[in-house]
Amino acid sequence: MKSYTADICDNHPNDVQILTPNYNSYGGISMCHGQITTIQLFEDNTALVELLRDTNGKGKICVVDVVGDYCAVVGENLMNYAHKNEWTGIVINGYVRDIEATKKIPVGLWALGTYPFRSQKKKDALLNTTLEFGNVTFEVDTFLFADSDGIIVTQKYLQ
Secondary structure, eight states: OOOHHHHHHHHOTTSOEEOOSOOEEOSSOSOEEEEEEEEEESSOOHHHHHHHHHSOOBTEEEEEEEOSSOOEEEOHHHHHHHHHTTBOEEEEEEEEOOHHHHTTSSSEEEEEEEOSSBOOSOSOOEESOOEEETTEEEOTTOEEEEETTEEEEESSOOO
């Protein structure tokens, strides 16, 4: 299997941001790339459910920043929505659950880890906002490449 991230880093070392290496793969595919859509959640995944369920994500990767207490914001149901609506992948600065099921759904999924407790319905979310975590700035319509070597972000599509 060819690596997106290593090749892009080799060919464009000054054009990449590299996410810290503490994110694990929990999806059914190990490589994906696409334009970034962002969402920041405050312990409540309602807006993420609506985004993945109601929006065509063809060619897109949803980057999620979870603020607040530990909770899982993606599991089997949201991964099924993402697959149905053609999302390429999801990167979460937070936690997931139902990983035996999510690993069988052909959507990329990276997160800090697993946590069995679901999100609580407490606060609003911010959609299409600039996010910063893991030494990377995630902006809407920039590009994310993810594979077994890591996750990188670029301002434009690179090969």
